[in-house]
Amino acid sequence: MKEFALMMIGAALVNNVILARFLGLCSFMGVTTRIDTAAGMGLATTFVITVSSMADWAVQHYLLDAYNLHFLRIVTFILVIASAVQFTEMTIKKLSPELFQMLGIYLPLITTNCAVLGVALLLVEGHMGFLEATLFAFASSVGYSLVMIIFAGLRERLVLVDVPRLFAGPPIAFILAGMLAMAFMGFSGIAAN
Amino acid sequence: MSPQTIMDLPVLPTSSAVRPGTVEGIARVVAVADGTVWLEPEQTTSCGCCAAAGNCGSSREGGIGTVASRLEARRFRLGAVAAGFALQPGDRVVIGVGQRSLIKAALLAYGLPLVVALLTGSAVQGLYGNDLSTLLGMSAGLALGLVVARLGARLLARRGELQPQLLRLARPGETCGADPETP
Numbered sequence: 307m308k309e310f311a312l313m314m315i316g317a318a319l320v321n322n323v324i325l326a327r328f329l330g331l332c333s334f335m336g337v338t339t340r341i342d343t344a345a346g347m348g349l350a351t352t353f354v355i356t357v358s359s360m361a362d363w364a365v366q367h368y369l370l371d372a373y374n375l376h377f378l379r380i381v382t383f384i385l386v387i388a389s390a391v392q393f394t395e396m397t398i399k400k401l402s403p404e405l406f407q408m409l410g411i412y413l414p415l416i417t418t419n420c421a422v423l424g425v426a427l428l429l430v431e432g433h434m435g436f437l438e439a440t441l442f443a444f445a446s447s448v449g450y451s452l453v454m455i456i457f458a459g460l461r462e463r464l465v466l467v468d469v470p471r472l473f474a475g476p477p478i479a480f481i482l483a484g485m486l487a488m489a490f491m492g493f494s495g496i497a498a499n
Numbered sequence: 500m501s502p503q504t505i506m507d508l509p510v511l512p513t514s515s516a517v518r519p520g521t522v523e524g525i526a527r528v529v530a531v532a533d534g535t536v537w538l539e540p541e542q543t544t545s546c547g548c549c550a551a552a553g554n555c556g557s558s559r560e561g562g563i564g565t566v567a568s569r570l571e572a573r574r575f576r577l578g579a580v581a582a583g584f585a586l587q588p589g590d591r592v593v594i595g596v597g598q599r600s601l602i603k604a605a606l607l608a609y610g611l612p613l614v615v616a617l618l619t620g621s622a623v624q625g626l627y628g629n630d631l632s633t634l635l636g637m638s639a640g641l642a643l644g645l646v647v648a649r650l651g652a653r654l655l656a657r658r659g660e661l662q663p664q665l666l667r668l669a670r671p672g673e674t675c676g677a678d679p680e681t682p
Binding site for chain 2: 413
C-alpha cells in the first residue's frame with residue numbers, strides 16, 4: 307500500500323508528465339487560457355490516459371510479449387490509443403447525448419498526444435503489474451491535470467498584469483512555464499529522502 | 500454579414516443555468532430549418548488552433564477518425580432559442596454555458612467512471628490477487644461507472660444545466676480562446 311502511494315506521488319509530482327518529462331506541451335500551451343476549460347480537458351485526458359493504459363497493458367502482456375512482437379509496440383499502442391479516444395467519444399454520445407453535446411462544444415478533441423503514448427511506454431519499461439500500471443497511469447494524468455489547472459490560473463491572472471509589449475502573449479507564458487517547472491523541481495527532494 | 504448588423508442583433512436572455520461566470524464557445528451554423536439551427540463546434544485538437552482549422556481546407560475532408568468526421572459527430576441543434584436570430588449557414592455564433600455546469604459535466608463523464616473502476620479494480624486485486632481478475636474487475640467497474648454517469652447526466656439535463664444558450668454572433672476574427680479586442 308505504501309509503495310503504491312509513493313509511486314503515485316512520484317508519478318504525479320516528482321516526475322510530472324509536463325514539467326519533468328516535457329510531454330503534452332501542445333495542450334499545456336493551447337488549452338490553458340481558462341481554468342474551467344483546462345480542468346475539463348485535464349479530466350478528459352485523465353480518462354483517456356488511464357483507459358488506454360489499461361488496454362495497452364493487456365495488449366503488451368497477452369499479445370506482444372506472448373508472440374514476441376515487441377517491434378510493433380509503438381504502432382500498436384498508437385492504434386490502441388486512437389481506439390480508446392474513439393471509444394470514449396462514442397460511449398459518452400451513446401450514454402448521454404446531452405452530456406456529449408455539452409462537452410463537445412467546450413472541450414477540444416483529444417488526439418493521440420505524446421503524453422498518452424509516453425505514459426503507455428513508461429508502463430512497459432517499468433515492468434509493472436496491472437493494478438500498479440493503472441494507478442501509475444492515473445497518477446501521471448492527475449499530475450498532468452494539476453499542472454494544467456495551475457498554469458491556467460496563472461495565465462488568467464497574467465491577463466490582468468501590465469506586461470511589456472515585447473513579452474506579451476506566448477513569451478511571458480513560456481517564462482511562467484519555466485518558473486513553474488523550477489518550482490516543481492522542489493518535489494525532487496521527496497525522491498531524495 | 501457586416502459588423503454593424505451584428506451589433507444590432509438582440510442578445511437573448513440567458514437561462515438560470517447560465518450565471519455571470521459563463522464559459523463561451525464558438526460554433527458555426529451548418530443548417531437552418533423550421534426554426535431549428537444546426538451548429539458545429541469550432542474546436543479542433545487540443546493544440547488550440549480552432550480558428551486556423553475553421554478556415555483550413557484539409558479539415559473539411561471526411562473519413563473515419565478524422566477531425567472533420569469527429570466534429571461532424573459533435574453537431575448539435577438549438578430550437579426555439581435561435582428563432583430570434585436571422586441565422587444563415589456559415590454564420591459563427593457564441594454559445595454560453597455556466598462555469599460550474601461544464602466542470603460538473605466533465606466530472607460526471609470522465610471522473611466518476613474512473614473512480615468507480617479504480618475502486619473496483621483495487622477490491623478485486625485484494626480478493627483474488629491476479630492481474631487477469633483485476634483487469635476484468637476494473638473493466639466491469641468502468642462499465643458500472645458509465646451507467647451511474649448516465650443517471651447523473653439525466654438529472655443534470657432535467658435541471659437544464661446541460662443546455663447551452665445562444666449568446667450572440669461572433670465578432671469577425673474572434674476565436675475560442677481569444678478576444679479580438681484584446682491586444
